[in-house]
Amino acid sequence: MSDLSELYQQVILDHNKSPRNFRKLEGANRTAEGYNPLCGDQFTVYVKFEDDVIKDISFQGSGCAISKASASLMTASLKGKTEGEAEILFDRVRKMLIGELDTKSNLHELGKLSILSGVCNFPSRVKCASLSWHTFHAALKGEGKLASTE
């Protein structure tokens, strides 16, 4: 069960139970819907993007503990970031989730998000953790309405 407790850390369970920024965002100017056809996880990410800064960000929807906690942690870590900073973070998270972020310092830079590093040992759950990030990315780029993990 050691792997399992690495996946379902207390912080993740906590974010699942009481997700941060879990609401519709009034005044959002970038939104996207993300959907994982495999398990039916479905999220909307709202972004208020002004002067190259993510002034506010929130999400709504339903999904498993991993996808919900990941979305919750994402919103907390993206607030106040510039587009460039967000892109760098997105890339690091993506690498962490597929187990390609090997150095400890890289992991350290991810701060709280690093508790999702256990996900890479569960290939079938990687998409759960990355769903909100792909959705955020689609929102920021204004790429249509529906982001998908497929």
Place this chain on the structure above:
Amino acid sequence: MTAMESVARTTPQAVIKPFNVWRIREDFPILRQKVHGKPLVYLDNAATAQKPQVVIDTINRYYSTENSNIHRGVHFLSEQATAVYEDARAKVGHFINAPETREIIYVRSTTEGINLVAQSYGRTFIKEGDEIVISAMEHHSNIVPWQILCGQVGATLRVVPINHDGEFWVDEYEKLLSDRTKFVSVAHVSNALGTINPVREIIDMAHRRDIPVMVDGAQAAPHMKVDVQDLDCDFYAFSGHKLFGPTGIGILFGKAEFLEAMPPYQGGGDMISLVTFEKTHYNVLPYKFEAGTPNIAGGIGLGAAIDYLSGIGLEAVAVHEQELMDYATEAISGIKGLRIIGTAKEKASVLSFVLDGVHAHDIGTILDQEGIAIRAGHHCAMPVMQRFGVPATARASFTFYNTQEEVDSLVVAIHKVIELFG
């Protein structure tokens, strides 16, 4: 009480063979393995069933000693392969009590069987303004082919609702049937809920109005005796891989009078009798619907699976599965915060459930760490999930090689999930 005693007690009049689950498990090599250090508990039989050694050996033998193309060679191997392949077709016909072997069409799967009927029968006989009736518990493979057809010909899809227990609503069905109804297609057994539908009654009601009926038998064929003459269905489809046979092979039964009137589904070799550039004469049934080199090993493997299953006896299988379902249903109903989705009176061995505050996907991962394989998701039946207001369910599905001990493991693991999620 042993399985044998219970068999004798439940149906004294039927001749049921002795049933020993531990002995039967030895026939399935995959069941011996460990997953994450725990003995594999395979409860995802509705997705696909495991294969007995005899099926694996049959396919192995085919490729080792019999492989060749069928229906075209004059040489020894081709004749031999053709004979075994056609013999398997006859076994299938016998298995579902089809009047004639030429009514058994080899397809890739249930999905292909339904698509064949939708495209070949549907595009020929269903017209603008007509209606096709399905139910709210269908697998996507019995929804989407009809939607595609409706788009092509301008017909409308009508859906029979299901009640709180996940049962087919016969009264509503009757109301939906009209002069516009030109086809009915329903699942024999629901993969998401386990409901066994009253298909005989459904067929009767349609036939009184001369409406043909297709039955999706993907989940029924592995668990109960299917008799297409008794049901009087016009089409019946099922998949080899859910019936302890190989993937990539499935069966479409169709009444000869329908199949004769239908155009081919695909064109190519084997489905013709004479080709010139001016005109092609189609082959006779069943070959008219079997274009190209088929899945020969698949057909032969399916024949072996049917022999194996018949050897155990579907009556004995049904008794064992019912006992297991009763045991499992009682065991998990007692778990606090757990809700069973699908509580039909007539139910096959599918146990779909949700847990308060825990998503099915998380249940699936935690159970997997205990070596328990279940399915988590929408089970290719998203309208069913919407009907019950859940995004997904966890589904344990049983078959004859599962044991009460495995159900016990499932219950212990569910308690672990609850513990973890507090």
